[in-house]
Amino acid sequence: xxxxxxxxxxxxxxxxxxxxxxxxxxxxxxxxxxxxxxxxxxxxxxxxxxxxxxxxxxxxxxxxxxxxxxxxxxxxxxxxxxxxxxxxxxxxxxxxxxxxxxxxxxxxxxxxxxxxxxxxxxxxxxxxxxxxxxxxxxxxxxxxxxxxxxxxxxxxxxxxxxxxxxxxxxxxxxxxxxxxxxxxx
Numbered sequence: 001x002x003x004x005x006x007x008x009x010x011x012x013x014x015x016x017x018x019x020x021x022x023x024x025x026x027x028x029x030x031x032x033x034x035x036x037x038x039x040x041x042x043x044x045x046x047x048x049x050x051x052x053x054x055x056x057x058x059x060x061x062x063x064x065x066x067x068x069x070x071x072x073x074x075x076x077x078x079x080x081x082x083x084x085x086x087x088x089x090x091x092x093x094x095x096x097x098x099x100x101x102x103x104x105x106x107x108x109x110x111x112x113x114x115x116x117x118x119x120x121x122x123x124x125x126x127x128x129x130x131x132x133x134x135x136x137x138x139x140x141x142x143x144x145x146x147x148x149x150x151x152x153x154x155x156x157x158x159x160x161x162x163x164x165x166x167x168x169x170x171x172x173x174x175x176x177x178x179x180x181x182x183x184x185x
Contacts, residue, residue, distance in 0.1 A: 008061070008065075011064075012061060012064065012065070015060050015061045015064050016057070016058065016060075016061040018060065019056065019057040019058060019059060019060040019061055020053065020057035020058075021057075022056060022057065022060075023052060023053040023054070023055070023056035023057030023058075024053050024057070026052060026056055027049040027050075027052040027053045027056070028049075030049070030052065031045060031049055034048055034049070080093070083096075088124075089120055089121050089123075089124035090121060090172075090173035090174060090175055091121060091124045091125050091128065091151070091173075091175065092169050092172050092173065092175075092178075093128075094168070094169050095125075095149075095151070095168045095169045095178040096128060096129060096132040096133060098166075098168040098169065098180070099129070099133060099147075099149050099168055099180050100132065100133055100136075102147075102166060102180055102182075103133065103136050103146075103147050103149075103180070104136075105135045105136060106135060106136065106137065107136055107137070107146045107147060108136070108137045108138070108139045108144060108145045108146050108147070109129075109133065109136055109137070109138060109139070109145055109146065109147040109148065109149050110138070110139055110140075110141070110142040110144075110145035110147070110148050110149070110158065110159075111125070111126055111129055111138065111149050111150070112142070112148065112149075112150045112151075112153045112155075112158045113125050113126070113150065113151040113152060113153065114151060114152030114153050114176055116152070117151065117152060117175070117176075121151075121175065122151075125151050129149060133149075142158050142159035142160055143159060143160050145160070145183055146182070146183050146185070147180060147181065147182055147183060148160070148162060148179075148180070148181040148183060149168075149178070149179075149180050150178065150179045150180075150181070151175065151176065151178050152175065152176030152177070152178075153179070154179065155179050155180065155181025156181060158181075160183045160184070161183070161184040162181035162182065162183060162184060163181075163182050163183065163184035163185075164181065164182045165179055165180070165181045165182075166179065166180045166181075167179055168180050
């Protein structure tokens, strides 16, 4: 989860350690009753013991982590919450809000991003646009597009002549500005 520590920290490690000790004690107490139930097979008994230790041992930690995740995500701004995925990569979601205001539903658009951007940023820009801008239609050919949506690229440099250009979002999060160009017809 973005914004949460990627390491368990001291509290998480303590919860995990206590859980594993409790799981091991429970498995140790259950071992004498397991062997007769599995036909006397010692190896099957030890597999069940390992499963018990890991399941019982990690359950408290997992429950604690879920509570921490919920506590964090409840604090996320209501405007950002449905747009959170793209913002993780630094692409500002306002780009797509502004594009959706200008591009009428059903019209076609072409996406272009600066070649200097990281691959993950380009992918986030593309994937988010493809979903967020529905029912507008993406096209792989700029000559078939009615609109050109770009990140760090002048829409006029993409291919077809552009009648008007809007800056959808200024440079933010170390990324270049985003533009929307209406193709001249």
